[in-house]
Amino acid sequence: MKLMKLCGGVALALVLGAAPALAEKKYDPGATDTTIKLGNTVPHSGPGSPYGALGRAATAYFEMLNDTKGGINGRKVTVLSLDDAYSPPKTVEATRRLVESEQVLALFASLGTATQGAVQKYLNAKNVPQLLLNTGAGRWNDPKRFPWTTPGLPMYATEAKILAKYIVAKQPDPKIGILAQHDELGKEFVRELRAALGPKADQMIVQELSYELSDPTVDSQIIKLKNAGANVFFNVTTGKATSQSIRKAAEIGWKPLHVIMSGSTSSNLIQAAGPENAVGMVTVKYRKNAGDPQYADDPAMKAFEAFRAKYLPNVDPGNDLAFAGYAQAVVMGKILELCGDDLTRANVLKQATTLKDVTSPALIEGVTYNTQPDDYSPFRTLYVAEFDGKLWKTLEKITAD
Structure with a gap:
C-alpha cells in the first residue's frame, strides 16, 4: 500500500511538473500575451x-x-x-x-x-x-x-477547367474572343483556358486581345472581338475595365456567351456597368454577393x-x-x-x-x-451561375478534376 501511495505521489508530481510545459506559450514577432x-x-x-x-x-x-x-x-x-x-x-x-x-x-x-x-x-x-x-x-x-x-x-486552373467544360457544353461551335489584363493574372488565366480546351484550343479561339491597367478604356478591344465573329466572350479583366467591357458589349449590340472570371463579379463593378448590360453573363460561384436579395x-x-x-x-x-x-x-x-x-x-x-x-x-x-500540406488549393468544386439582371442564379455544380 505504501508503495502504491509512493508511486501515486510520484506520478502526481510528474503530472504537475509537466503542466507548465504543456501550457507553455510560444511567440514569434507580432504576438505577445496580449x-x-x-x-x-x-x-x-x-x-x-x-x-x-x-x-x-x-x-x-x-x-x-x-x-x-x-x-x-x-x-x-x-x-x-x-x-x-x-x-x-x-x-x-x-x-x-x-x-x-x-x-x-x-x-x-x-x-x-x-x-x-x-x-x-x-x-x-x-x-x-x-x-x-x-x-x-x-x-x-x-x-x-x-x-x-x-x-x-x-485557383485559376480550377476556374478555367470548369468554365471550359461549360463553354463546350453550351456552345456547340464555340468561337472564343478573349480580353485579358496584360499581366501575370491575365496570361496565366488564358494559358489555363487553352490547356483546358485541349488540342482544339487554337481552332476555338478566334481572337485574343489584352489591355494595360493604365489604358483609359477597352472599347476598341471589345469592337475588335465582335468583328472577329466571336460568339463567346471570355472576360479576364479587373476594376474599371470590367465595367467598361460589359457596358461596351451592350452598346454595340454584341450578345455572345459572356463568361467572366469570378474575381470580377462584385456588385459594385456590375452596378457601374449597368446591371441590365450584364444579363446572361456567366461565371463560377463559390460565395454570396453582398446586397443580393x-x-x-x-x-x-x-x-x-x-x-x-x-x-x-x-x-x-x-x-x-x-x-x-x-x-x-x-x-x-x-x-x-x-x-x-x-x-x-x-x-x-x-x-x-x-x-x-x-x-x-x-x-x-x-x-x-x-487545404492539405501538399496541396494548398482551397476549392475543387464550384458552381456555375448566370446573372439575370438582379441575381446570380446557380445553374450547376462542376468539379475541375
Missing part, C-alpha cells in the same frame, strides 16, 4: 482602388472582434493594411515595412498576382506566412518551393450588414469587396483561434494548411475551405 499584429497590402489608391475595401473590411472586422470578444484567445488583434496602389515596387516597400519595421506575425488577404509575386520569395526567405491571397495564380499552390504562401481564392434573410449576411453599419458606415451596403474582405478576416480569425497559445509563424502556417471543412460567411452552402 496582442497579435497582422498585415496586408492592397490598392487603397490608383486604378485598383475599389479593392481597398478588402483591407478596410479586414481591419474593421478585427476591431469589432476586439470590442465584442476581447480579440482572439484573450489577445487584441491589429491589422495594418498598407496601400501599394497595385504597383509591385510599392508592394515590396510596404511589405518590407510590415515585416521589418512593424514586425507582423503574418500577412493575409493581400491582393494581386504581379504585386504579390514581387514579394513571394522575400516572405518565404523570411519564413513569414503570406496567407489567403486574393489571387488564384498557380504559383500560390507550390508547397515545395514556396511553403509560406497560400491562395484564398479558387436572395440572401436577405441569410444570418451571415445580416451579421455582415450589422457590422458594416457600425464599423464601415461609409461603405455601401452592396459593396461586395468589403463583404469578401470581412469573410476572409473571419477565416484568418479561425486560423489564429486554432493556434491557441502557440503563436509562432510555423504554427500559423500549419493551421492554415490543414483546414478541414472550414466555413465562411461568404461561402455558398456546400462550399468549404479544405
Whole structure:
C-alpha cells in the first residue's frame, strides 16, 4: 500500500511538473500575451482602388472582434493594411515595412498576382506566412518551393477547367474572343483556358486581345472581338475595365456567351456597368454577393450588414469587396483561434494548411475551405451561375478534376 501511495505521489508530481510545459506559450514577432499584429497590402489608391475595401473590411472586422470578444484567445488583434496602389515596387516597400519595421506575425488577404509575386520569395526567405491571397495564380499552390504562401481564392486552373467544360457544353461551335489584363493574372488565366480546351484550343479561339491597367478604356478591344465573329466572350479583366467591357458589349449590340472570371463579379463593378448590360453573363460561384436579395434573410449576411453599419458606415451596403474582405478576416480569425497559445509563424502556417471543412460567411452552402500540406488549393468544386439582371442564379455544380 505504501508503495502504491509512493508511486501515486510520484506520478502526481510528474503530472504537475509537466503542466507548465504543456501550457507553455510560444511567440514569434507580432504576438505577445496580449496582442497579435497582422498585415496586408492592397490598392487603397490608383486604378485598383475599389479593392481597398478588402483591407478596410479586414481591419474593421478585427476591431469589432476586439470590442465584442476581447480579440482572439484573450489577445487584441491589429491589422495594418498598407496601400501599394497595385504597383509591385510599392508592394515590396510596404511589405518590407510590415515585416521589418512593424514586425507582423503574418500577412493575409493581400491582393494581386504581379504585386504579390514581387514579394513571394522575400516572405518565404523570411519564413513569414503570406496567407489567403486574393489571387488564384498557380504559383500560390507550390508547397515545395514556396511553403509560406497560400491562395484564398479558387485557383485559376480550377476556374478555367470548369468554365471550359461549360463553354463546350453550351456552345456547340464555340468561337472564343478573349480580353485579358496584360499581366501575370491575365496570361496565366488564358494559358489555363487553352490547356483546358485541349488540342482544339487554337481552332476555338478566334481572337485574343489584352489591355494595360493604365489604358483609359477597352472599347476598341471589345469592337475588335465582335468583328472577329466571336460568339463567346471570355472576360479576364479587373476594376474599371470590367465595367467598361460589359457596358461596351451592350452598346454595340454584341450578345455572345459572356463568361467572366469570378474575381470580377462584385456588385459594385456590375452596378457601374449597368446591371441590365450584364444579363446572361456567366461565371463560377463559390460565395454570396453582398446586397443580393436572395440572401436577405441569410444570418451571415445580416451579421455582415450589422457590422458594416457600425464599423464601415461609409461603405455601401452592396459593396461586395468589403463583404469578401470581412469573410476572409473571419477565416484568418479561425486560423489564429486554432493556434491557441502557440503563436509562432510555423504554427500559423500549419493551421492554415490543414483546414478541414472550414466555413465562411461568404461561402455558398456546400462550399468549404479544405487545404492539405501538399496541396494548398482551397476549392475543387464550384458552381456555375448566370446573372439575370438582379441575381446570380446557380445553374450547376462542376468539379475541375
